[in-house]
Amino acid sequence: MKSPLAPMTFGLRKVLSPLTYRGLKVPTKGGHVSRGVWKALYRGRYELPEIEALFALLRPTDRLLELGTGMGVVSGLAAQSHPQLQVMTYEANPAMIPVIAELHRLNAITNVQVVNAVLTRSETPGIRNFYLSKSFAVGSLLPNGTTQESVEVAACRLEDVLRDFRPDVLLCDIEGGEAELFSGQNIKGLRAVIVELHPGVIGRRSEAAIYDSMAASGLYPRIELCSGTVVAFESVQLEK
Template structure:
């Protein structure tokens, strides 16, 4: 019955052509005139958009944290973080320049202003090729052989970003590039990691390798939601 009611709510909101929806207290743009949002509008209305990441973030995040959000996408995680720790304690990176307007829109809807950098983060700070797909939210630095466009994107090395920003919590959703990043640093000062793995992009053994690498750095796995992991170290 709950699932039926959820679907009916989503259909009703879509029928009304709502321009925003609320998820975990965060306003999210659902502008029906924005073609960028078409792949995710239904998920937003049903309240399931980024549900695993949101559940894990709420478990990990405390008001004392400083957050680095790598792969900001719509800005939902950065907005949710800023509402808990303050905008001045949230730094977000997003490689896809086509998402900048949407991220800033969502920040404005919630009266938050995390520090936003439209760049990738890599192991070495090299320029990278972003493979852009029809669903821009699935665009990746990994060539998945079905991109519609490519774009050269500047990046910053993860070690330098960690040294500059000094986060205590890192949220990472980088569409298959996570192994490169976790292999390039020991995450100094970071106590909590929220990471989405992408075995369908890389290979099915990737989550196990991610956990082993982070375990070697002292992180213990607290909880798994789908392909997303929450880890903490003392």
């Protein structure tokens, strides 16, 4: 049975645009905003585990690297709350770049640099296919049952970005691309990493490889900040 609130709340889309989410004005007109995304924003639940973990670990003068910008809500909230924060965010879907720009304009956000590219483990920068679905939220480097088309996007090396931008915190939600990116990768120097895992896409072996890479980099789960498939890792100096 459908929720009696569903028709009423979704019908408010035309009235409530932009919609205010945790103090952030979010433009909701356009085909990229599905019923599920709009309802999550309206009810205060959109990307909540990521947001709560990020705000618990973030410091006002940090450098934040985000992979998978989406609509720009999570990094937008961080940038709005901490004006001294420096943010670099990577979004592969070219259709989302003007959406992110509009969110930044509405909220007068100027401390976020948006890059239309993906980060990879390639030996050299290049081009990758990015697979698009009807919902922006499931676009991925990996084709799946919802894929409708693919686009070519620039691929930058994670190692280069870590060296040049020198982030303190990394936030990652890239729909399964985390397996390729983090397995066996040394990411020492980061104080915290928040990553949404996608077990149905990457499998248990890749999950284990990600945990091993984090541990090898001195990053261990903060259990109280983990929720569902979102895992928060923090740097721990272990005694020898």
